[in-house]
Amino acid sequence: MYKIIDTKAWNRSTQYHWFNSFSNPCYGIDIKLDVTEIVLYSKHTQTSFFINFLFILMKSLNQVEELRLRIVEDEVRLYDTIHPTYTVMTELGVFENCKNQMHSEYKPFYEECHSVIEAAKKQTSIKETYNEAKHYDVYYITCLPWLSYEAMTHPVPNDDRESLSVPRICFGKFERVGDRFMMPFNLTVSHALVDGYPCSKALNALKENCSKAKVYFA
Numbered sequence: 124m125y126k127i128i129d130t131k132a133w134n135r136s137t138q139y140h141w142f143n144s145f146s147n148p149c150y151g152i153d154i155k156l157d158v159t160e161i162v163l164y165s166k167h168t169q170t171s172f173f174i175n176f177l178f179i180l181m182k183s184l185n186q187v188e189e190l191r192l193r194i195v196e197d198e199v200r201l202y203d204t205i206h207p208t209y210t211v212m213t214e215l216g217v218f219e220n221c222k223n224q225m226h227s228e229y230k231p232f233y234e235e236c237h238s239v240i241e242a243a244k245k246q247t248s249i250k251e252t253y254n255e256a257k258h259y260d261v262y263y264i265t266c267l268p269w270l271s272y273e274a275m276t277h278p279v280p281n282d283d284r285e286s287l288s289v290p291r292i293c294f295g296k297f298e299r300v301g302d303r304f305m306m307p308f309n310l311t312v313s314h315a316l317v318d319g320y321p322c323s324k325a326l327n328a329l330k331e332n333c334s335k336a337k338v339y340f341a
Contacts (some may be wrong), residue, residue: 125260128192128199135318146282149291151311153274154326160298160336162304173235173266176294179336180305181207181225181232183329184262184290189321190312193259194288199316202260207236209264211243219243219250222261229340259285267295272307288313295299 129137142148160177165172184190184205191202206225210218219295223239267275277291290312297306308329312322332339 124204125193125200125202128201129231130199133199138318139315142286142313143194145314147279147287148313148315149277149279149287149311150314151276151291151309152322152326153307153309154330156267156294156306156308156330156333157303158306158333159302159304161333162297164340170233170242171237172297173268174233174240175332175340177236177264177335178229178232179208179328179332180264180292181205181262182339183332184325185225186328187321187325189317190290190325192288194284194313194315195259197284200259204260206258206261207264208258208261210266211240212317213243213246215247215249217249218247222258236284257285259289260293262290264292267293269296271296271298275307275309277309277311288316290317 130139133139139213158172161175161179162172164170165175171244188201191205193200193202204225206222208220208222211221221234221239221243223232226235263277272295275293275295277293279291280286290310292311293309295303295307298303310322
């Protein structure tokens with residue numbers, strides 16, 4: 124479900140139209156994220172760090188209204204809930220795009236996500252088209268578990284207002300730093316919809332939720 128924003132009456136209408144005129148209105152922020160609580164929980168319960176972090180990530184981003192805005196069919200939509208899409212490596216050594224529903228509770232989220240990932244891993248044929256589904260009530264998420272990076276950029280399409288409006292996310296390999304586990308994290312958004320303040324709110328919410336992850340897994 125979504126509601127349509129009246130861009131003429133919108134208090135940031137000027138910024139929206141200005142940045143939406145850019146061929147690439149996106150900007151990204153890279154941070155080092157303390158994921159110690161999620162790492163320890165995943166090891167203790169022998170559950171997937173990827174899925175556990177994904178749940179905390181989705182909880183955090185959905186808290187911030189601007190991260191739920193999308194440009195679809197020349198209108199600005201505010202979605203009630205955003206769902207995760209993410210890449211999974213198949214047995215063929217190529218990646219498949221996957222999606223599951225966002226659940227407010229941890230257990231159904233974990234079970235559905237785990238089922239989707241395991242099915243994708245066993246895929247033995249390559250689809251004729253890549254990423255053909257036009258979903259915009261999602262986040263585009265990828266992971267580089269083999270590398271701890273300092274900064275990264277995402278490939279973005281040319282003049283595709285709808286795709287450009289979807290936040291892009293990447294996280295890398297976590298590493299031990301003293302008694303903590305730190306992980307590189309990138310959030311890339313469209314400046315047509317998301318200014319620096321709400322982007323910072325989303326990242327700070329993610330930091331806070333990572334520090335109390337067990338509350339969400341209970």
